[in-house]
Amino acid sequence: EAGVAQSPRYKIIEKRQSVAFWCNPISGHATLYWYQQILGQGPKLLIQFQNNGVVDDSQLPKDRFSAERLKGVDSTLKIQPAKLEDSAVYLCASSLFSGDYNEQFFGPGTRLTVL
Amino acid sequence: AQSVAQPEDQVNVAEGNPLTVKCTYSVSGNPYLFWYVQYPNRGLQFLLKYITGDNLVKGSYGFEAEFNKSQTSFHLKKPSALVSDSALYFCAVFMIKAAGNKLTFGGGTRVLVKP
Numbered sequence: 001e002a003g004v005a006q007s008p009r010y011k012i013i014e015k016r017q018s019v020a021f022w023c024n025p026i027s028g029h030a031t032l033y034w035y036q037q038i039l040g041q042g043p044k045l046l047i048q049f050q051n052n053g054v055v056d057d058s059q060l061p062k063d064r065f066s067a068e069r070l071k072g073v074d075s076t077l078k079i080q081p082a083k084l085e086d087s088a089v090y091l092c093a094s095s096l097f098s099g100d101y102n103e104q105f106f107g108p109g110t111r112l113t114v115l
Numbered sequence: 116a117q118s119v120a121q122p123e124d125q126v127n128v129a130e131g132n133p134l135t136v137k138c139t140y141s142v143s144g145n146p147y148l149f150w151y152v153q154y155p156n157r158g159l160q161f162l163l164k165y166i167t168g169d170n171l172v173k174g175s176y177g178f179e180a181e182f183n184k185s186q187t188s189f190h191l192k193k194p195s196a197l198v199s200d201s202a203l204y205f206c207a208v209f210m211i212k213a214a215g216n217k218l219t220f221g222g223g224t225r226v227l228v229k230p
């Protein structure tokens with residue numbers, strides 16, 4: 001079974017530039033998550049999708065971050081414009097459903113450095 | 116508010132010795148607890164979870180965790196550590212919310228197993 005795929009793996013940009021991350025979840029997983037993991041901290045949920053609908057985006061800085069999951073499969077996370085404090089690893093995860101206790105499967109992450 | 120705490124930033128242990136990684140939680144209602152491991156440049160991998168039932172939960176790679184309700188703890192254990200167990204370990208609590216269910220992670224504990 002293929003895992004969660006993410007690209008790019010690394011990205012370096014200057015502040016005020018824009019950046020986009022892509023995620024392809026495990027086939028058949030209805031729920032998709034984007035997390036931000038700042039160095040030395042645990043992952044923090046940014047947004048959760050159930051199929052192509054947003055379930056929880058309470059922690060997403062909506063003035064600069066946006067995400068979509070068209071057709072309920074792949075997802076993109078965008079930052080526009082980036083700030084220095086956005087430097088982090090962005091993790092995508094998926095699970096079968098959000099309403100049970102199935103484990104989430106994580107991708108390798110995208111390491112973003114904002115200069 | 117529901118949260119988890121990992122009181123140790125780093126745990127050092129000699130190969131072959133027992134390994135314990137501590138986690139305490141604060142939740143309203145029944146706790147649903149998880150352990151994940153993160154190897155360098157890789158995403159988080161699920162180790163084990165406690166939902167209900169036996170307080171001793173067995174997971175992947177020889178790890179187990181003991182749920183202790185009176186002490187509100189969920190410590191991760193391995194009887195005999197391997198050098199390959201060196202990684203970052205995260206405890207997490209599964210939160211059931213009206214607006215989506217989510218995992219809230221602790222800050223992580225780095226484990227270093229020395230030969």
